[in-house]
Protein backbone atom coordinates (compact mmCIF):
# COMPACT_ATOMS: atom_id res chain seq x y z
CA UNK A 1 0.00 0.00 0.00
CA UNK A 2 0.97 3.61 -0.39
CA UNK A 3 0.24 6.57 1.85
CA UNK A 4 1.19 10.22 2.07
CA UNK A 5 2.75 11.54 5.24
CA UNK A 6 3.48 15.01 6.58
CA UNK A 7 7.23 15.41 5.96
CA UNK A 8 7.54 18.92 7.39
CA UNK A 9 5.31 21.76 8.55
CA UNK A 10 4.65 24.47 5.95
CA UNK A 11 5.69 28.05 6.40
CA UNK A 12 2.93 29.87 4.55
CA UNK A 13 1.44 28.01 1.59
CA UNK A 14 2.24 24.27 1.58
CA UNK A 15 4.69 22.94 -1.02
CA UNK A 16 5.34 19.45 -2.38
CA UNK A 17 8.30 19.14 0.02
CA UNK A 18 5.92 19.14 2.98
CA UNK A 19 4.57 15.76 1.85
CA UNK A 20 6.21 12.34 1.39
CA UNK A 21 4.81 9.33 -0.46
CA UNK A 22 5.63 6.12 1.41
CA UNK A 23 5.13 2.41 0.82
CA UNK A 24 4.18 -0.03 3.58
CA UNK A 25 2.80 -3.57 3.90
CA UNK A 26 -0.99 -3.81 3.72
CA UNK A 27 -2.16 -3.93 7.38
CA UNK A 28 -4.18 -6.81 8.88
CA UNK A 29 -7.51 -5.98 10.50
CA UNK A 30 -8.00 -7.00 14.15
CA UNK A 31 -11.22 -7.97 15.90
CA UNK A 32 -14.04 -5.55 15.10
CA UNK A 33 -12.02 -4.03 12.26
CA UNK A 34 -12.14 -4.09 8.46
CA UNK A 35 -9.53 -3.62 5.75
CA UNK A 36 -10.61 -1.07 3.15
CA UNK A 37 -9.29 -0.34 -0.34
CA UNK A 38 -9.87 3.39 -0.74
CA UNK A 39 -11.50 4.37 -4.06
CA UNK A 40 -11.83 8.14 -3.58
CA UNK A 41 -10.40 10.44 -0.96
CA UNK A 42 -11.55 13.92 -0.11
CA UNK A 43 -9.37 17.02 0.02
CA UNK A 44 -10.71 19.74 2.32
CA UNK A 45 -9.47 23.15 3.50
CA UNK A 46 -9.39 22.04 7.18
CA UNK A 47 -6.41 19.79 6.37
CA UNK A 48 -4.22 22.90 6.16
CA UNK A 49 -4.86 23.48 9.88
CA UNK A 50 -3.80 19.91 10.69
CA UNK A 51 -0.39 20.65 9.13
CA UNK A 52 0.35 23.36 11.74
CA UNK A 53 1.51 22.58 15.24
CA UNK A 54 -0.91 25.09 16.75
CA UNK A 55 -3.64 24.81 19.37
CA UNK A 56 -6.92 24.17 17.58
CA UNK A 57 -10.15 22.22 17.84
CA UNK A 58 -8.31 19.12 16.55
CA UNK A 59 -4.82 17.75 17.14
CA UNK A 60 -2.21 18.34 14.42
CA UNK A 61 -0.90 15.53 12.22
CA UNK A 62 2.49 14.55 13.69
CA UNK A 63 5.57 14.78 11.47
CA UNK A 64 5.79 11.42 9.71
CA UNK A 65 2.10 10.74 10.33
CA UNK A 66 -0.33 9.96 7.51
CA UNK A 67 -2.27 13.03 6.37
CA UNK A 68 -5.83 12.89 7.69
CA UNK A 69 -8.95 12.86 5.61
CA UNK A 70 -12.18 11.21 4.67
CA UNK A 71 -12.58 8.64 1.93
CA UNK A 72 -14.91 6.09 0.42
CA UNK A 73 -13.80 2.58 -0.38
CA UNK A 74 -14.52 -1.10 -0.58
CA UNK A 75 -14.24 -3.57 2.28
CA UNK A 76 -11.64 -6.20 1.33
CA UNK A 77 -11.57 -8.18 4.60
CA UNK A 78 -13.94 -7.94 7.53
CA UNK A 79 -13.59 -9.03 11.15
CA UNK A 80 -16.67 -7.06 12.14
CA UNK A 81 -20.33 -8.00 12.31
CA UNK A 82 -22.45 -6.25 9.70
CA UNK A 83 -19.62 -5.66 7.20
CA UNK A 84 -18.73 -7.99 4.32
CA UNK A 85 -16.18 -7.89 1.51
CA UNK A 86 -17.56 -5.75 -1.30
CA UNK A 87 -19.42 -3.32 0.97
CA UNK A 88 -18.77 0.32 0.12
CA UNK A 89 -18.03 2.41 3.19
CA UNK A 90 -17.25 5.99 4.25
CA UNK A 91 -14.57 6.61 6.85
CA UNK A 92 -11.61 8.70 7.96
CA UNK A 93 -8.98 6.62 6.20
CA UNK A 94 -6.39 9.33 5.55
CA UNK A 95 -4.34 9.93 2.40
CA UNK A 96 -3.79 6.24 1.70
CA UNK A 97 -4.64 3.46 -0.71
CA UNK A 98 -5.55 0.97 2.06
CA UNK A 99 -6.62 1.37 5.66
CA UNK A 100 -7.70 -0.70 8.61
CA UNK A 101 -10.63 0.90 10.40
CA UNK A 102 -12.75 0.22 13.45
CA UNK A 103 -16.10 -0.80 11.99
CA UNK A 104 -17.89 1.44 14.52
CA UNK A 105 -16.42 4.52 12.80
CA UNK A 106 -17.71 3.55 9.33
CA UNK A 107 -20.90 4.41 7.48
CA UNK A 108 -22.09 1.84 4.95
CA UNK A 109 -23.03 3.35 1.57
CA UNK A 110 -25.73 2.21 -0.81
CA UNK A 111 -24.31 2.64 -4.36
CA UNK A 112 -27.86 2.26 -5.75
CA UNK A 113 -28.70 5.67 -4.26
CA UNK A 114 -26.22 7.54 -6.46
CA UNK A 115 -22.49 7.96 -6.90
CA UNK A 116 -20.47 7.07 -3.81
CA UNK A 117 -18.47 10.31 -4.18
CA UNK A 118 -21.53 12.23 -2.99
CA UNK A 119 -20.76 10.96 0.52
CA UNK A 120 -17.61 13.11 0.48
CA UNK A 121 -19.20 16.24 -0.94
CA UNK A 122 -22.79 17.22 -1.52
CA UNK A 123 -24.19 14.57 0.88
CA UNK A 124 -21.11 14.43 3.07
CA UNK A 125 -19.30 16.69 5.50
CA UNK A 126 -19.15 19.85 3.31
CA UNK A 127 -22.76 19.73 2.09
CA UNK A 128 -23.92 19.04 5.65
CA UNK A 129 -21.83 22.01 6.81
CA UNK A 130 -23.58 24.33 4.35
CA UNK A 131 -27.04 23.09 5.34
CA UNK A 132 -26.45 23.20 9.08
CA UNK A 133 -24.72 26.57 9.07
CA UNK A 134 -27.39 28.17 6.92
CA UNK A 135 -30.45 26.73 8.61
CA UNK A 136 -29.24 26.85 12.21
CA UNK A 137 -27.32 30.13 12.31
CA UNK A 138 -28.32 31.90 9.08
CA UNK A 139 -32.05 31.53 9.81
CA UNK A 140 -33.00 32.37 6.20
CA UNK A 141 -36.24 34.16 5.35
CA UNK A 142 -37.78 34.65 1.91
CA UNK A 143 -37.04 38.05 0.43
CA UNK A 144 -33.72 38.47 2.27
CA UNK A 145 -30.29 38.70 0.64
CA UNK A 146 -27.50 36.19 1.27
CA UNK A 147 -23.83 36.51 0.35
CA UNK A 148 -21.40 33.59 0.33
CA UNK A 149 -17.84 33.31 -0.99
CA UNK A 150 -16.15 30.15 -2.28
CA UNK A 151 -19.56 29.99 -3.96
CA UNK A 152 -18.82 27.10 -6.32
CA UNK A 153 -17.26 24.85 -3.66
CA UNK A 154 -19.26 22.15 -1.88
CA UNK A 155 -20.11 24.35 1.11
CA UNK A 156 -20.86 27.58 -0.76
CA UNK A 157 -22.85 25.93 -3.55
CA UNK A 158 -25.03 24.11 -1.00
CA UNK A 159 -25.64 27.36 0.89
CA UNK A 160 -26.49 29.26 -2.29
CA UNK A 161 -28.83 26.62 -3.71
CA UNK A 162 -30.73 26.10 -0.46
CA UNK A 163 -31.09 29.84 0.12
CA UNK A 164 -32.34 30.35 -3.43
CA UNK A 165 -34.90 27.56 -3.02
CA UNK A 166 -36.14 29.34 0.13
CA UNK A 167 -36.77 32.58 -1.77
CA UNK A 168 -33.68 34.61 -0.91
CA UNK A 169 -31.66 36.75 -3.27
CA UNK A 170 -28.30 34.97 -3.51
CA UNK A 171 -25.00 36.66 -4.30
CA UNK A 172 -21.97 34.45 -4.75
CA UNK A 173 -18.34 35.50 -4.67
CA UNK A 174 -15.91 33.35 -6.61
CA UNK A 175 -12.44 33.44 -8.12
CA UNK A 176 -12.51 34.17 -11.84
CA UNK A 177 -15.11 34.63 -14.59
CA UNK A 178 -15.52 30.90 -15.28
CA UNK A 179 -16.36 30.15 -11.67
CA UNK A 180 -18.81 33.08 -11.66
CA UNK A 181 -20.55 31.65 -14.73
CA UNK A 182 -20.74 28.30 -12.94
CA UNK A 183 -22.21 30.02 -9.88
CA UNK A 184 -25.02 31.72 -11.79
CA UNK A 185 -25.71 29.22 -14.58
CA UNK A 186 -25.41 25.95 -12.72
CA UNK A 187 -25.88 26.79 -9.05
CA UNK A 188 -28.54 29.43 -9.69
CA UNK A 189 -27.00 32.40 -7.87
CA UNK A 190 -28.76 35.65 -8.78
CA UNK A 191 -25.39 37.36 -9.14
CA UNK A 192 -21.73 36.50 -8.74
CA UNK A 193 -18.73 38.74 -8.13
CA UNK A 194 -15.21 37.76 -9.13
CA UNK A 195 -13.08 38.67 -6.11
CA UNK A 196 -9.92 38.41 -8.19
CA UNK A 197 -11.14 41.31 -10.35
CA UNK A 198 -11.17 43.62 -7.32
CA UNK A 199 -7.82 44.66 -5.94
CA UNK A 200 -9.17 45.86 -2.61
CA UNK A 201 -12.16 45.65 -0.30
CA UNK A 202 -13.46 49.07 -1.35
CA UNK A 203 -13.78 48.07 -4.98
CA UNK A 204 -15.33 44.73 -4.02
CA UNK A 205 -17.82 46.58 -1.78
CA UNK A 206 -18.93 48.78 -4.67
CA UNK A 207 -19.67 45.68 -6.75
CA UNK A 208 -21.49 44.08 -3.81
CA UNK A 209 -23.67 47.18 -3.39
CA UNK A 210 -24.89 46.74 -6.96
CA UNK A 211 -25.46 43.01 -6.54
CA UNK A 212 -27.17 43.42 -3.16
CA UNK A 213 -29.07 46.71 -3.47
CA UNK A 214 -31.17 46.03 -0.34
CA UNK A 215 -28.12 45.26 1.81
CA UNK A 216 -27.03 41.89 3.20
CA UNK A 217 -29.08 39.91 5.71
CA UNK A 218 -26.93 36.76 5.83
CA UNK A 219 -23.22 36.66 5.21
CA UNK A 220 -22.13 33.01 5.27
CA UNK A 221 -18.46 33.39 6.17
CA UNK A 222 -16.14 31.01 4.33
CA UNK A 223 -13.10 33.13 3.56
CA UNK A 224 -12.44 36.17 5.80
CA UNK A 225 -9.93 38.66 4.38
CA UNK A 226 -10.91 41.19 1.74
CA UNK A 227 -14.41 39.73 1.37
CA UNK A 228 -15.23 40.12 5.07
CA UNK A 229 -13.91 43.66 5.00
CA UNK A 230 -16.11 44.48 2.00
CA UNK A 231 -19.23 42.91 3.50
CA UNK A 232 -19.32 44.27 7.07
CA UNK A 233 -20.56 47.83 6.33
CA UNK A 234 -23.31 46.43 4.09
CA UNK A 235 -24.90 44.20 6.74
CA UNK A 236 -28.53 45.00 7.51
CA UNK A 237 -29.90 45.37 11.03
CA UNK A 238 -30.47 41.98 12.68
CA UNK A 239 -28.26 40.31 10.06
CA UNK A 240 -26.70 36.91 10.71
CA UNK A 241 -23.14 35.72 10.09
CA UNK A 242 -22.53 31.96 10.39
CA UNK A 243 -18.74 31.75 10.72
CA UNK A 244 -17.83 28.58 8.88
CA UNK A 245 -14.28 29.19 7.64
CA UNK A 246 -11.65 31.79 6.82
CA UNK A 247 -9.64 30.17 4.09
CA UNK A 248 -7.92 33.36 2.94
CA UNK A 249 -5.98 33.25 6.23
CA UNK A 250 -5.21 29.52 6.49
CA UNK A 251 -1.79 29.79 4.89
CA UNK A 252 -0.97 32.56 7.35
CA UNK A 253 -1.27 30.04 10.18
CA UNK A 254 -4.68 31.35 11.19
CA UNK A 255 -3.19 34.46 12.74
CA UNK A 256 -3.66 36.67 9.74
CA UNK A 257 -0.02 37.50 9.06
CA UNK A 258 0.11 38.79 5.50
CA UNK A 259 -3.70 38.75 5.29
CA UNK A 260 -5.37 40.67 2.47
CA UNK A 261 -7.33 42.93 4.78
CA UNK A 262 -6.79 46.01 6.90
CA UNK A 263 -10.01 45.38 8.81
CA UNK A 264 -9.49 46.72 12.33
CA UNK A 265 -11.22 45.42 15.44
CA UNK A 266 -13.41 48.57 15.68
CA UNK A 267 -14.43 48.24 12.01
CA UNK A 268 -15.47 44.67 12.74
CA UNK A 269 -17.18 45.19 16.10
CA UNK A 270 -19.03 48.42 15.34
CA UNK A 271 -21.39 46.97 12.70
CA UNK A 272 -21.99 43.98 14.98
CA UNK A 273 -23.01 46.37 17.76
CA UNK A 274 -25.02 48.99 15.90
CA UNK A 275 -26.76 46.52 13.57
CA UNK A 276 -27.48 43.90 16.25
CA UNK A 277 -25.76 41.18 14.23
CA UNK A 278 -25.70 37.53 15.28
CA UNK A 279 -22.30 35.97 14.68
CA UNK A 280 -22.07 32.21 15.25
CA UNK A 281 -18.97 30.12 14.83
CA UNK A 282 -19.45 26.38 14.45
CA UNK A 283 -17.45 23.21 13.79
CA UNK A 284 -19.55 20.64 12.01
CA UNK A 285 -18.03 17.63 13.77
CA UNK A 286 -19.93 18.75 16.91
CA UNK A 287 -23.25 18.33 15.09
CA UNK A 288 -23.29 14.81 13.61
CA UNK A 289 -26.59 14.17 15.42
CA UNK A 290 -28.21 16.40 12.75
CA UNK A 291 -26.84 14.34 9.82
CA UNK A 292 -29.95 12.12 9.46
CA UNK A 293 -32.17 15.21 9.24
CA UNK A 294 -29.86 16.68 6.60
CA UNK A 295 -29.83 13.48 4.53
CA UNK A 296 -33.62 13.11 4.78
CA UNK A 297 -34.13 16.66 3.49
CA UNK A 298 -31.33 17.06 0.96
CA UNK A 299 -30.65 13.58 -0.51
CA UNK A 300 -33.97 13.57 -2.46
CA UNK A 301 -33.09 17.01 -3.88
CA UNK A 302 -29.74 15.71 -5.10
CA UNK A 303 -31.35 12.62 -6.60
CA UNK A 304 -33.98 14.65 -8.50
CA UNK A 305 -31.43 17.23 -9.67
CA UNK A 306 -32.72 20.21 -7.67
CA UNK A 307 -29.33 20.41 -5.95
CA UNK A 308 -26.52 20.38 -8.50
CA UNK A 309 -23.17 18.70 -8.00
CA UNK A 310 -19.80 19.64 -9.46
CA UNK A 311 -16.73 17.55 -8.66
CA UNK A 312 -13.06 18.11 -9.51
CA UNK A 313 -11.31 14.74 -9.58
CA UNK A 314 -7.52 14.38 -9.50
CA UNK A 315 -6.17 10.97 -10.50
CA UNK A 316 -3.74 9.00 -8.34
CA UNK A 317 -2.51 9.33 -4.77
CA UNK A 318 0.72 10.93 -5.99
CA UNK A 319 -1.30 13.90 -7.25
CA UNK A 320 -3.03 14.56 -3.91
CA UNK A 321 -0.46 17.10 -2.61
CA UNK A 322 -0.65 19.14 -5.82
CA UNK A 323 -4.44 19.10 -5.81
CA UNK A 324 -4.48 20.14 -2.16
CA UNK A 325 -2.04 23.01 -2.75
CA UNK A 326 -4.30 24.07 -5.64
CA UNK A 327 -7.45 23.89 -3.49
CA UNK A 328 -6.03 26.47 -1.08
CA UNK A 329 -5.38 28.73 -4.05
CA UNK A 330 -8.78 28.30 -5.69
CA UNK A 331 -7.61 25.99 -8.52
CA UNK A 332 -10.38 23.47 -7.79
CA UNK A 333 -13.69 23.76 -9.61
CA UNK A 334 -16.25 22.12 -7.33
CA UNK A 335 -15.66 19.46 -4.70
CA UNK A 336 -12.00 18.33 -4.81
CA UNK A 337 -11.56 14.56 -4.76
CA UNK A 338 -8.72 12.19 -5.58
CA UNK A 339 -9.51 8.96 -7.44
CA UNK A 340 -7.30 6.11 -6.29
CA UNK A 341 -8.73 3.17 -8.21
Ligand code: NDP
Nearest residue numbers: 045150153154155174175222244245246247248283284330
Ligand atom coordinates in the same frame (compact mmCIF):
# COMPACT_ATOMS: atom_id res chain seq x y z
P1 NDP B 1 -13.88 24.88 -1.59
O1 NDP B 1 -13.96 23.61 -2.33
O2 NDP B 1 -14.83 25.96 -1.90
O3 NDP B 1 -12.38 25.35 -1.76
C1 NDP B 1 -11.89 26.46 -1.18
C2 NDP B 1 -12.17 27.70 -2.03
O4 NDP B 1 -11.87 28.85 -1.27
C3 NDP B 1 -11.26 27.85 -3.25
O5 NDP B 1 -11.67 27.08 -4.35
C4 NDP B 1 -11.40 29.33 -3.52
O6 NDP B 1 -12.55 29.55 -4.32
C5 NDP B 1 -11.69 29.94 -2.14
N1 NDP B 1 -10.58 30.77 -1.72
C6 NDP B 1 -9.30 30.39 -1.49
N2 NDP B 1 -8.56 31.46 -1.14
C7 NDP B 1 -9.40 32.51 -1.13
C8 NDP B 1 -9.23 33.91 -0.84
N3 NDP B 1 -8.05 34.40 -0.46
N4 NDP B 1 -10.31 34.73 -0.94
C9 NDP B 1 -11.51 34.24 -1.31
N5 NDP B 1 -11.72 32.93 -1.59
C10 NDP B 1 -10.68 32.10 -1.51
O7 NDP B 1 -13.96 24.60 0.00
P2 NDP B 1 -15.14 24.00 0.88
O8 NDP B 1 -16.44 24.29 0.26
O9 NDP B 1 -14.80 22.62 1.26
O10 NDP B 1 -14.98 24.90 2.21
C11 NDP B 1 -15.38 26.26 2.22
C12 NDP B 1 -15.07 26.85 3.60
O11 NDP B 1 -15.81 26.14 4.59
C13 NDP B 1 -13.60 26.76 4.01
O12 NDP B 1 -13.24 27.92 4.70
C14 NDP B 1 -13.60 25.59 4.97
O13 NDP B 1 -12.53 25.62 5.88
C15 NDP B 1 -14.94 25.77 5.65
N6 NDP B 1 -15.47 24.58 6.29
C16 NDP B 1 -15.80 24.69 7.61
C17 NDP B 1 -16.35 23.64 8.28
C18 NDP B 1 -16.75 23.81 9.70
O14 NDP B 1 -17.02 22.82 10.38
N7 NDP B 1 -16.82 25.03 10.22
C19 NDP B 1 -16.53 22.33 7.63
C20 NDP B 1 -16.21 22.33 6.20
C21 NDP B 1 -15.68 23.43 5.59
P3 NDP B 1 -12.60 30.78 -5.37
O15 NDP B 1 -11.57 30.44 -6.41
O16 NDP B 1 -13.98 30.77 -5.84
O17 NDP B 1 -12.24 31.99 -4.58
